[in-house]
Amino acid sequence: xxxxxxxxxxxxxxxxxxxxxxxxxxxxxxxxxxxxxxxxxxxxxxxxxxxxxxxxxxxxxxxxxxxxxxxxxxxxxxxxxxxxxxxxxxxxxxxxxxxxxxxxxxxxxxxxxxxxxxxxxxxxxxxxxxxxxxxxxxxxxxxxxxxxxxxxxxxxxxxxxxxxxxxxxxxxxxxxxxxxxxxxxxxxxxxxxxxxxxxxxxxxxxxxxxxxxxxxxxxxxxxxxxxxxxxxxxxxxxxxxxxxxxxxxxxxxxxxxxxxxxxxxxxxxxxxxxxxxxxxxxxxxxxxxxxxxxxxxxxxxxxxxxxxxxxxxxxxxxxxxxxxxxxxxxxxxxxxxxxxxxxxxxxxxxxxxxx
Amino acid sequence: xxxxxxxxxxxxxxxxxxxxxxxxxxxxxxxxxxxxxxxxxxxxxxxxxxxxxxxxxxxxxxxxxxxxxxxxxxxxxxxxxxxxxxxxxxxxxxxxxxxxxxxxxxxxxxxxxxxxxxxxxxxxxxxxxxxxxxxxxxxxxxxxxxxxxxxxxxxxxxxxxxxxxxxxxxxxxxxxxxxxxxxxxxxxxxxxxxxxxxxxxxxxxxxxxxxxxxxxxxxxxxxxxxxxxxxxxxxxxxxxxxxxxxxxxxxxxxxxxxxxxxxxxxxxxxxxxxxxxxxxxxxxxxxxxxxxxxxxxxxxxxxxxxxxxxxxxxxxxxxxxxx
Numbered sequence: 001x002x003x004x005x006x007x008x009x010x011x012x013x014x015x016x017x018x019x020x021x022x023x024x025x026x027x028x029x030x031x032x033x034x035x036x037x038x039x040x041x042x043x044x045x046x047x048x049x050x051x052x053x054x055x056x057x058x059x060x061x062x063x064x065x066x067x068x069x070x071x072x073x074x075x076x077x078x079x080x081x082x083x084x085x086x087x088x089x090x091x092x093x094x095x096x097x098x099x100x101x102x103x104x105x106x107x108x109x110x111x112x113x114x115x116x117x118x119x120x121x122x123x124x125x126x127x128x129x130x131x132x133x134x135x136x137x138x139x140x141x142x143x144x145x146x147x148x149x150x151x152x153x154x155x156x157x158x159x160x161x162x163x164x165x166x167x168x169x170x171x172x173x174x175x176x177x178x179x180x181x182x183x184x185x186x187x188x189x190x191x192x193x194x195x196x197x198x199x200x201x202x203x204x205x206x207x208x209x210x211x212x213x214x215x216x217x218x219x220x221x222x223x224x225x226x227x228x229x230x231x232x233x234x235x236x237x238x239x240x241x242x243x244x245x246x247x248x249x250x251x252x253x254x255x256x257x258x259x260x261x262x263x264x265x266x267x268x269x270x271x272x273x274x275x276x277x278x279x280x281x282x283x284x285x286x287x288x289x290x291x292x293x294x295x296x297x298x299x300x301x302x303x304x305x306x307x308x309x310x311x312x313x314x315x316x317x318x319x320x321x322x323x324x325x326x327x328x329x330x331x332x333x334x335x336x337x338x339x340x341x342x343x344x345x346x347x348x349x350x351x352x353x354x355x
Numbered sequence: 356x357x358x359x360x361x362x363x364x365x366x367x368x369x370x371x372x373x374x375x376x377x378x379x380x381x382x383x384x385x386x387x388x389x390x391x392x393x394x395x396x397x398x399x400x401x402x403x404x405x406x407x408x409x410x411x412x413x414x415x416x417x418x419x420x421x422x423x424x425x426x427x428x429x430x431x432x433x434x435x436x437x438x439x440x441x442x443x444x445x446x447x448x449x450x451x452x453x454x455x456x457x458x459x460x461x462x463x464x465x466x467x468x469x470x471x472x473x474x475x476x477x478x479x480x481x482x483x484x485x486x487x488x489x490x491x492x493x494x495x496x497x498x499x500x501x502x503x504x505x506x507x508x509x510x511x512x513x514x515x516x517x518x519x520x521x522x523x524x525x526x527x528x529x530x531x532x533x534x535x536x537x538x539x540x541x542x543x544x545x546x547x548x549x550x551x552x553x554x555x556x557x558x559x560x561x562x563x564x565x566x567x568x569x570x571x572x573x574x575x576x577x578x579x580x581x582x583x584x585x586x587x588x589x590x591x592x593x594x595x596x597x598x599x600x601x602x603x604x605x606x607x608x609x610x611x612x613x614x615x616x617x618x619x620x621x622x623x624x625x626x627x628x629x630x631x632x633x634x635x636x637x638x639x640x641x642x643x644x645x646x647x648x649x650x651x652x653x654x655x656x657x658x659x660x661x662x663x664x665x666x667x668x669x670x671x672x673x674x675x676x677x678x
Contacts, residue, residue: 263472
């Protein structure tokens with residue numbers, strides 16, 4: 001306080017009373033910084049949600065009608081003793097089974113009915129194509145979508161805004177599998193005199209070594225259509241959200257301050273308007289990240305992309321209960337993790353959230 | 356020498372319902388080292404007038420007349436020159452307690468921004484040192500530079516705004532209701548900091564407020580605006596104590612003076628609302644609300660005319676000065 005009084009008092013005969021003391025950095029309950037406390041709290045909440053997911057995921061599948069053993073052994077000649085042995089596992093007390101499940105949720109005692117292989121092995125094998133497809137699409141969609149949103153929102157009502165808003169609204173309301181099918185017909189199969197330029201499905205051509213450069217290019221060539229489909233659908237949403245949050249910021253007083261300082265229009269936009277308008281968009285992108293792993297089901301199915309989406313489609317057809325259970329768990333983990341990342345990231349980019 | 360000279364400035368907004376004249380023929384002069392208070396109700400055109408100084412009005416506004424800042428006409432300036440003049444010659448103290456600071460940037464960074472922009476040769480450490488210095492000048496410890504706006508109180512944010520306005524050593528400061536959202540104690544502190552800095556640095560200031568008592572204590576001269584026009588102008592203590600226009604009197608009486616028996620049993624206010632811009636009544640625009648209005652007020656066009664030593668009023672019944 002003494003510093004404040006001195007400075008304020010030095011100017012004239014009347015000392016100006018000092019301003020109220022500044023808020024000190026508050027220490028968390030265990031002597032942690034507010035940022036760390038915030039992160040711990042959010043992580044704790046995410047772990048709690050994960051446990052809840054495990055409980056639901058276990059009991060939901062126990063409630064399903066049908067005989068999983070019967071489905072698993074359908075069409076095969078299985079000796080009755082072996083059947084009884086398999087059933088004995090399911091006839092154990094539910095609580096006991098739940099504890100076994102908690103110890104390792106992915107080590108199902110029953111193999112996948114369709115593939116005859118442990119579910120864990122199947123899932124890990126299929127996760128990479130999905131991450132490649134969805135990851136590429138999200139990166140592209142965020143960059144292009146945010147760019148379009150900024151350009152449209154900053155010059156609201158101008159021709160770029162009118163065209164881009166019309167296009168993004170159309171894309172946003174389009175079912176992604178339908179868009180995928182249209183692209184597949186035009187550019188994969190070939191229509192209107194166009195030859196089929198891109199492969200109609202799969203991740204690579206048969207017989208190509210995917211570890212070589214030629215193999216990588218082959219995969220990239222296969223990615224073009226599904227990635228385009230997903231990118232178009234995602235970017236529409238990002239562009240619309242970015243545009244509207246920028247429009248919301250346009251009348252804010254701090255932009256007038258920035259202009260009065262003599263900043264050029266594009267600096268006002270880049271330094272002041274966009275950082276504020278990005279907040280809701282970044283949250284949306286990261287929240288979507290969790291859903292996109294599961295959201296690629298239809299697009300992966302259209303393009304026979306061997307990822308988790310196609311796997312869940314195949315598991316549903318069975319229904320392949322053990323496989324479905326593992327996939328559901330994985331999807332839920334994806335959503336919970338993406339939520340956690342969105343929360344933490346939001347605190348990094350918006351100082352108001354931390355305190 | 357005049358730092359700011361407004362000559363017959365009018366501002367018209369385009370709107371769906373037709374043109375809206377917000378300011379009609381305002382002429383004002385502010386000399387180096389002097390301060391002018393601009394008073395009036397919301398919608399009287401005070402902020403619109405001062406926004407012409409740095410050309411901060413929205414695109415829908417058309418400005419006519421002349422705005423001379425240090426002898427240069429702001430309205431005809433090229434964009435590059437205008438950007439160079441903004442903040443370096445004249446800066447604005449916005450209502451910082453509300454949203455005039457960027458919520459996601461540290462305030463030190465925001466104060467340093469115009470320094471870096473207008474004085475390219477200033478090194479990073481020098482800029483930082485100047486920010487600390489500016490903060491201490493307005494009575495804040497220099498570590499406030501590390502804070503975000505939401506961590507500061509309204510009064511502290513307003514001090515930050517003042518420090519920011521002083522950053523490039525301007526010749527003129529426009530203070531747009533800098534104390535309006537603050538409580539009375541803090542209002543007084545902020546006002547003193549601002550007045551003291553303006554006095555010590557010999558700056559010129561235009562101070563906008565609806566509170567006549569605040570203006571009278573902070574400014575040398577006062578101009579009272581009604582319906583987009585200046586209705587009275589003169590030395591602030593004289594306008595405050597002995598108004599020559601009924602509107603100035605009503606505005607002054609709207610803030611009762613503590614200890615003054617006149618106010619104790621007759622809280623006074625002005626009934627009615629100011630006219631919508633563009634729907635100003637004939638004659639004196641104030642006559643429908645004026646307690647002293649007579650027949651002639653509704654028919655005679657009024658103009659600002661001398662009403663005493665360095666005083667002007669547009670009231671028909673203001674004291675006459677030799678013609």
